[in-house]
Amino acid sequence: MSHFFAMGGYAAYVWPAYAVFFIVLLADFVSPLLRRRRNLRELRARLARQTARQHRSATPAVNS
Amino acid sequence: MSKWIPLWLHKLGSPPIFYRFAGTLRPWFLGLALVAGAVALYGGLVLAPADYQQGDAYRIIFIHVPSAWMGLFIYGVMAVASFVALVWRIKLAEAVAMESAPIGAAFTFITLVTGSLWGKPMWGTWWTWDARLTSELVLLFLYLGVIGLYHAFEDRRQGARAAAFLAIIGIINVPIVHFSVNWWNTLHQGSTVRILGPSKISASMLWPLLTMMVATKLYYVASLFGRVRADLLELESGKDWVRRIATENSVPGEQA
Amino acid sequence: MSQASLPRACAEVLRRDLTLAWRRRGDIAMPVLYALIVATLFPFALGPEDALLQRIAGGVVLVTVLLAMLLALDAMFRSDIEDGSLEQLVLAPQPLALMLAMKILAHWLTTALPLIVVAPLLAGMLHLPLAVMGVLLLALLMATPMLSLLGAVLVALTAGTRRSGMLLALMLLPLCVPVVIFAAGAVAAAQQGLPWVAPIAWLGAALALALVLAPLACAAALRIALDA
Secondary structure (H helix, E strand, O other), X not given: OHHXXXXXXXXXXXXXXXXXXXXXXXXXXXXXXXXXXXXXXXXHHHHHHHHHHHHHXXXXXXXX | OOOOOOHHHXXXXXXXXXXXXXXXXXXXXXXXXXXXXXHHXXXXXXXXXXXXXXXXXXXXXXXXXXXXXXXXXXXXXXXXXXXXXXHHOOHHHHXXXXXXXXXXXXXXXXXXXXXXXXXXXXXXXXXXXXXXHHHHHHHHHHHHHHHHHHHHOOOHHHHHHHHHHHHHHHHHHHHHHHHHHHHXXXXXXXXXXXXXXXXXXXXXXXXXXXXXXXXXXXXXXXXXXXXXXXXXHHHOOOXXXXXXXXXXXXXXXXXX | OOOOXXXXXXXXXXXXXXXXXXXXXXXXXXXXXXXXXXXXXXXXXHOOOHHHHHHHHHHHHHHHHHHHHHHHHOOOOHHHHHOOHHHHHHHOOOOHHHHHHHHHHHHHHHHHHHHHHHHHHHHHHOOOOHHHHHHHHHHHHHHHHHHHHHHHHHHHHOOOOOOOXXXXXXXXXXXXXXXXXXXXXXXXXXXXXXXXXXXXXXXXXXXXXXXXXXXXXHHHHHHHHHOO
C-alpha cells in the first residue's frame, strides 16, 4: 500500500497532479449548481416583491 | 424552415424543452463519467506497470493527455456553436458556446499544471518556452479572452455574439497546438497515440488512457448540461416556464 | 444626391482622422514618451553592462513598441463611437471594410510611425549594433501594421464595453505572439550574422493576408458589437 502511495519516489509530483485534476473539475461542477441556487432564490424574491406590489395597489390585474 | 433539420432537433433548440432534456440526461452522463473514470484510474494507477524509463511518474499521463485533448476538443465545439450562434442567432447555440469556455479553460489549466508537474522530474524544469507549451498557454489566454469578452457586455446576447466571433478567430490556434510537436523541434514528446495505425504505447497503458478520454468527454457533457441549464434560467428569467420552476422548487438547489 | 466616389470617400476618411489626430497632437507624443521611459528603465533594472544590453536590445525595443501601441489602440474607435460618427460610417453606402481600413491606416500613421522614427534612438540607448538597425526597422515596419490590423478587430469587438483596456491586452496577446516571435527572431538572427530574410518573409506574407482579411473582420466585428 505504501508502495502505491510512494509512486516510485515521484509521489511529490504525481499526487499533486491528480489533486489539481479533481479539485478543478469539482469546482467546475459545483459552480453552476451554486449559480442556479442563487438565480432561483433571486427570482423567487423578485416574484414575491411583484405579487406584494400587486396586492398593495388598489387596481386589480396590474401587469408588472 | 430548413426541411433537413429533424423535428426533434428543432424542438431541442427551445429553451424549456432543452432544460428538461438536459436535466433528465445529466445525472446519467455524470454517473457514467464517474464509473469510467474510476475504471480508468484503477487501470492506470494500479494495474498498469511502471514505465521502463520514467518509473511511476508517467502515470500523470492518464490525466494530462485526456485534459489536453479535451482542451482542444471543447474549443472545437465552442467554435462550431459560435458559428451557429452568429449565423442563425439561436439562443441555445450561444449558451452552449459561452458555457463551454470555462470548462475548456479548466481542462487547459489542468493540462498546463499537470504537464509542469510531469516535466519537472522528467525534463528537470517546471516550464520551457517550446512550441507545444507556448501554444497551449496561448489556448488558455484565448479561453480567458472569450470568457472576459462575454462578461464585459451589458446585453448578454450581444456579449455572446462578440465572444463567439473571438472564439472563431482563435480557432487557428487549435491546429497549431496539435501539430506543434511535428512542425518544430520541441522538448515535448511527439504523439504516441494514433487514430489510424498502431500506437507507440503498450496496451496495458493504452486502455486506461482511452477510458479516461471517454470519461472526460462524458463529464464535459454533464457539466455543460448543468451550466446551460443555469444559463437558460438567467436568460429567460422573465418567461413563464422559468417562473413556474422557481415557484415549484420550494427547496432551493434541487436538481430537477 | 450624388454618392461620393470610392477613392474620394477613402481620402476623406483618411483626411478626417489625420486632421483630428493633428488637433490632438499632444496625444501623439504619449506612446513615444512611454516607449522612451520603458526602454530607459531596462538599463537601470539590469545594469549597464554592454554585452547584456546588446543581447536584449532588439527584443526590448519590439516589446516596448508593442506595449506603446497597445495603449494607443484602445482609443482607436472610442471618440467616434461616443459622438456617433462610427454608426454613420456603418450606415454609409461605401463598403465598411474599406472605410475602416482607412481609419486603421490613419491610426498606424499617427501611433506606429512616430514609434518607428524613435526606435533607432531606443535601440541606440540599448547599444544595438548599427548593422542590425536596418533589420530592426524592417521588422517594425512589418510588425506594427499587423498589430494595428489585429488590434482593430479586437477593439471593434470591445466597442460597446467599458473597462476594455485590460481585456483588450488579454485578447491581443495570443494573436500577436507569432508576430513578436518572428520579428524578434529576424533581429536576433541578423545580430548573430545568420540569414534573417525568412522570418521577415513570413511576416510579409502574414501582413498581406491581414491587409485583406482584417478590415473585413473588423467590419463584421463592429456590426456585431454595435448591434444593440
